Amino acid sequence: MNVKILGPGCANCKRLEANVTEAIEALGAAATVEKVTDYGAIAGYGVMSTPGLVIDEAVVVSGRVPSVSEVTALLSRA
Amino acid sequence: MAIVEHVPTIRRGLGTVVATASALWVGAYWLNERAWDWLLHGAWGMDPGANLTQSVHFFFYDVIKIALLLTGIIFVITVARSFMSVERTRRLLGGKREGVGNAMAAGLGTITPFCSCSAVPAFIGFVAAGVPTGVTLSFLIASPLVSEIAAGMLWAIFGWEIALLYVVAGWSIAVIAGWVLGRLGAERWVESFVFQTTLHGQALDPSVGLSLQQRVQMGVEEVGSILRKIWPYLLVGIGIGAVIHGWVPQDFFASVASADNLLAVPAAVALGVPLYSNAAGIMPLVEALFAKGVPMGTLLAFMMSVVALSLPEMVLLKRVLKLPLIGLFIAVVAAGIVAVGYLFNLILT
Numbered sequence: 348m349n350v351k352i353l354g355p356g357c358a359n360c361k362r363l364e365a366n367v368t369e370a371i372e373a374l375g376a377a378a379t380v381e382k383v384t385d386y387g388a389i390a391g392y393g394v395m396s397t398p399g400l401v402i403d404e405a406v407v408v409s410g411r412v413p414s415v416s417e418v419t420a421l422l423s424r425a
Numbered sequence: 426m427a428i429v430e431h432v433p434t435i436r437r438g439l440g441t442v443v444a445t446a447s448a449l450w451v452g453a454y455w456l457n458e459r460a461w462d463w464l465l466h467g468a469w470g471m472d473p474g475a476n477l478t479q480s481v482h483f484f485f486y487d488v489i490k491i492a493l494l495l496t497g498i499i500f501v502i503t504v505a506r507s508f509m510s511v512e513r514t515r516r517l518l519g520g521k522r523e524g525v526g527n528a529m530a531a532g533l534g535t536i537t538p539f540c541s542c543s544a545v546p547a548f549i550g551f552v553a554a555g556v557p558t559g560v561t562l563s564f565l566i567a568s569p570l571v572s573e574i575a576a577g578m579l580w581a582i583f584g585w586e587i588a589l590l591y592v593v594a595g596w597s598i599a600v601i602a603g604w605v606l607g608r609l610g611a612e613r614w615v616e617s618f619v620f621q622t623t624l625h626g627q628a629l630d631p632s633v634g635l636s637l638q639q640r641v642q643m644g645v646e647e648v649g650s651i652l653r654k655i656w657p658y659l660l661v662g663i664g665i666g667a668v669i670h671g672w673v674p675q676d677f678f679a680s681v682a683s684a685d686n687l688l689a690v691p692a693a694v695a696l697g698v699p700l701y702s703n704a705a706g707i708m709p710l711v712e713a714l715f716a717k718g719v720p721m722g723t724l725l726a727f728m729m730s731v732v733a734l735s736l737p738e739m740v741l742l743k744r745v746l747k748l749p750l751i752g753l754f755i756a757v758v759a760a761g762i763v764a765v766g767y768l769f770n771l772i773l774t
Binding site for chain 1: 510511512515538539540542543545546547549550618622629631639642643646650654744
């Protein structure tokens with residue numbers, strides 16, 4: 348599974364990253380987490396409000412920080 | 426974080442939880458002044474007329490009052506704003522011409538939840554939707570300048586007239602400044618990658634498909650995240666406010682910062698640029714200065730300058746705007762704020 352966190356490194360992006368890390372650990376899933384900070388690349392996903400969460404190249408959340416349980420649900424669905 | 430993680434588990438009782446929290450809030454607000462009166466004047470026998478008592482009273486009373494006001498206002502506004510998004514704003518602005526577009530963009534800028542860290546992708550998205558640069562600038566100016574949180578605080582502390590004046594003035598500045606910058610040919614000074622980057626895929630609208638519970642949870646999180654970010658500013662502001670409240674004589678500032686002193690407003694704006702704080706963070710200072718005779722127009726100009734013209738904001742905008750436009754941006758917005766300061770000093774005296 349490939350997970351990407353879209354955002355220039357603001358406070359919300361860091362909170363999202365922490366939640367994603369926690370969710371992956373809880374699931375024991377094999378996933379690579381990648382941070383995308385380049386604005387062109389972020390816009391390339393159609394994301395205008397950061398942070399964005401991309402799972403296997405599909406944008407699943409944008410403009411808010413989902414809770415650990417929501418991220419867990421999103422990850423197990425993928 | 427502990428409270429936040431509990432919210433999802435209390436699914437059925439969401440209404441009860443919100444109602445209980447509201448009741449506790451009202452109770453604490455009612456008790457605040459009475460408790461400090463009783464504690465300082467009654468239990469500890471401090472002289473109510475002494476400078477020290479007044480400063481100490483102002484400090485503790487204000488810390489609680491501002492914390493309560495911020496908690497309530499940020500929560501309500503975050504939940505209400507979760508129904509708006511940059512994506513929805515972009516759809517509404519697409520194809521709008523200058524003029525009408527500026528007026529709409531400035532209005533939407535105030536109600537759309539927006540973090541300046543999203544300024545660059547939002548700019549790219551607006552350009553891709555055919556929104557004129559001047560209209561986009563109206564949005565970017567209004568977003569920090571007209572803050573509902575600041576309006577809510579002004580309403581609670583100074584009454585609805587001042588809050589309304591602030592909102593109308595901030596909106597007007599954003600409309601006019603964006604329009605003027607558009608007329609001056611702002612596109613020339615937008616970095617070219619903005620026009621070359623294309624938006625792929627279906628944009629995901631964050632305002633759609635959330636449960637009420639998720640919106641409430643966002644409200645709780647936002648309260649925590651803003652309070653964590655601004656508490657040092659708040660304590661310093663209230664501390665300075667307390668010293669002013671207790672030790673500075675009545676009408677002390679009236680001599681230097683009166684409405685007759687034409688230099689006071691530009692000086693207040695210039696002073697606000699290097700200071701960077703959330704509008705809510707400087708509210709205690711504004712409150713204390715107003716009590717000592719600084720006119721409201723000068724204070725609002727100071728507050729607007731602190732929130733709308735800041736170095737971190739300009740550094741972010743620098744990623745999309747070239748230096749001449751940043752300069753013009755600051756000049757036009759500063760001129761608008763100074764004009765508003767003079768106007769309010771004229772109306773309100």
